[in-house]
Amino acid sequence: MLKLIGAALVLFAGTMIGFVQAARFAERPRQIRQLIHALQRLETEIGYGQTPLPDALRRMSLVLPPPLSGMFADIAGELRSERSSTVNESWERVLGEKWGATSMRAGEKEAMLRLGASLGGSGRDDQLKHVRLAVLQLQDEEAAAREEQQRYEKLSRSLGVLGAALVVILML
Amino acid sequence: MPLQFEWLPHTLRRLLAKLPPAVADELEEIRIRENRPLEVGYGGRFAFVAADGTLSADHGPGYRPSREDCRALLEKLTDHSLYAVEEELRRGFVTVAGGHRVGLAGRTVLEGGAVRHLRDVTGFNVRIARARTGCSAKLLPELLDVAARTVRHTLLISAPQQGKTTMLRDLARAVSAGEWNHPSARNWSGRKVGVVDERSEIAACERGVPSFDLGPRTDVLDACPKAEGMMMLIRSMSPEVLVVDEIGRAEDAEALREALHAGVRVLATAHASGLADVFRRPVLAELAREGMFGAYAVLSRSGGRVAHRVYGPEEAEEEARRTARRPWSAPRDAPAPAQPPEAGREPALRPRPLPLIRSPDRPGESGGADHA
Numbered sequence: 001m002l003k004l005i006g007a008a009l010v011l012f013a014g015t016m017i018g019f020v021q022a023a024r025f026a027e028r029p030r031q032i033r034q035l036i037h038a039l040q041r042l043e044t045e046i047g048y049g050q051t052p053l054p055d056a057l058r059r060m061s062l063v064l065p066p067p068l069s070g071m072f073a074d075i076a077g078e079l080r081s082e083r084s085s086t087v088n089e090s091w092e093r094v095l096g097e098k099w100g101a102t103s104m105r106a107g108e109k110e111a112m113l114r115l116g117a118s119l120g121g122s123g124r125d126d127q128l129k130h131v132r133l134a135v136l137q138l139q140d141e142e143a144a145a146r147e148e149q150q151r152y153e154k155l156s157r158s159l160g161v162l163g164a165a166l167v168v169i170l171m172l
Numbered sequence: 173m174p175l176q177f178e179w180l181p182h183t184l185r186r187l188l189a190k191l192p193p194a195v196a197d198e199l200e201e202i203r204i205r206e207n208r209p210l211e212v213g214y215g216g217r218f219a220f221v222a223a224d225g226t227l228s229a230d231h232g233p234g235y236r237p238s239r240e241d242c243r244a245l246l247e248k249l250t251d252h253s254l255y256a257v258e259e260e261l262r263r264g265f266v267t268v269a270g271g272h273r274v275g276l277a278g279r280t281v282l283e284g285g286a287v288r289h290l291r292d293v294t295g296f297n298v299r300i301a302r303a304r305t306g307c308s309a310k311l312l313p314e315l316l317d318v319a320a321r322t323v324r325h326t327l328l329i330s331a332p333q334q335g336k337t338t339m340l341r342d343l344a345r346a347v348s349a350g351e352w353n354h355p356s357a358r359n360w361s362g363r364k365v366g367v368v369d370e371r372s373e374i375a376a377c378e379r380g381v382p383s384f385d386l387g388p389r390t391d392v393l394d395a396c397p398k399a400e401g402m403m404m405l406i407r408s409m410s411p412e413v414l415v416v417d418e419i420g421r422a423e424d425a426e427a428l429r430e431a432l433h434a435g436v437r438v439l440a441t442a443h444a445s446g447l448a449d450v451f452r453r454p455v456l457a458e459l460a461r462e463g464m465f466g467a468y469a470v471l472s473r474s475g476g477r478v479a480h481r482v483y484g485p486e487e488a489e490e491e492a493r494r495t496a497r498r499p500w501s502a503p504r505d506a507p508a509p510a511q512p513p514e515a516g517r518e519p520a521l522r523p524r525p526l527p528l529i530r531s532p533d534r535p536g537e538s539g540g541a542d543h544a
Contacts, residue, residue, distance in 0.1 A: 052251040079252050083182045086244055087252050120247065123289060124255040 018160015
């Protein structure tokens with residue numbers, strides 16, 4: 001009896017691990033896509049509205065779902081705070097802290113960090129170039145992420161179930 | 173109202189917060205130069221600020237802002253958005269919250285011979301703007317046009333840093349609020365005032381709302397070129413009195429004439445050390461000769477007080493002729509002028525009066541020439 005309950009638990013846990021993995025694979029391209037949309041919004045804010053960067057970042061955070069929204073709201077808040085540092089410093093710090101909560105990987109982080117290093121520090125045309133470059137890089141990452149999703153999403157789901165089944169069989 | 177300095181980076185703000193309150197109250201300029209001592213101008217004097225906030229006339233112990241200080245300052249001044257102030261950078265200044273104007277010096281980047289951009293900004297001059305509500309109370313009654321129940325076309329004249337903009341701001345407020353301060357104007361109401369605030373100094377708008385009190389009936393066109401702004405206001409906002417800062421270009425004159433014919437009264441300022449200078453600046457002289465201005469108010473400051481003197485158009489011309497020095501009008505090879513300069517004209521040959529500069533440890537002693 002006890003064995004059966006244990007087997008059921010193992011099976012359940014294995015399945016869940018598989019599903020969580022699959023969800024990460026599915027989540028990554030979606031978050032990259034959201035980030036691209038947000039950056040395109042930033043592009044409009046800089047290019048057309050000439051909105052100050054903290055306001056632009058705050059508006060970006062409003063159109064994003066969590067956990068991405070929190071990141072930009074934090075940077076905006078830090079820039080407007082009492083002891084504000086430079087854009088680059090806040091950007092690096094917040095991204096370093098919060099990147100782990102997202103499903104995105106190092107490639108996207110790299111592109112965003114590169115954008116943060118130049119954001120706010122030059123004229124409009126140059127800023128637009130940097131934002132567009134970041135968008136392009138993110139699009140590449142997105143394509144790769146989609147491919148991975150197609151290949152590994154179902155695989156990891158079934159792998160979770162089957163792996164759990166294997167453990168159960170060995171146990172029995 | 174104590175100064176907040178929230179537009180300064182942390183290190184500089186902490187340093188300036190240590191200034192003695194008497195100095196902070198009179199602060200006029202903060203001059204920040206990379207790797208050179210931090211300087212403040214207050215009450216007509218200047219001094220260097222040491223790292224512990226004490227002042228001295230000696231620049232040795234002055235705090236020297238580092239490269240990081242300057243970079244953080246520029247970021248903070250532009251609200252982390254250089255791209256939003258490109259036009260201002262080209263003109264060499266930005267205006268921060270509170271209407272304080274920050275002049276910038278650095279290395280210019282040229283394109284086709286014109287200044288396109290300013291980079292390596294290492295010199296900052298913060299000019300502290302102050303609202304002195306009621307400072308125009310004595311001047312305004314002298315500018316009234318009693319028959320038309322409004323103000324005359326007025327040109328406010330003074331050298332830099334003598335309180336033109338502060339005076340203009342309060343004039344706008346008083347006209348808009350109807351504080352005419354004159355017995356025959358007791359039952360006049362306020363006038364619709366339109367302000368073209370090219371440098372965001374008069375109103376110091378934040379998101380379009382003036383942060384200085386400009387009266388209840390004032391519309392502000394923020395950061396708009398004067399000539400175009402005047403036309404826009406006349407066409408769209410039906411002002412009765414137009415307020416503009418620092419006129420002097422040909423297109424300004426054109427817009428002023430337009431305003432005149434639209435029945436709008438104009439209050440304007442111009443940089444000049446005296447009336448003679450006004451009649452020597454081509455655009456202003458032309459306007460003056462056309463009888464554009466109904467009054468000229470010359471401001472001068474001694475100590476903390478701003479004194480004014482109002483001239484009518486004829487008086488002004490007379491005065492300008494009397495004080496005119498014409499260094500170029502007599503060519504060196506030409507026969508000597510019929511009239512040698514008499515003793516009575518001597519004072520006009522004095523050098524241009526310098527603003528009062530006193531060293532902080534010798535208060536009361538005046539180092540510059542007195543103001544005529």
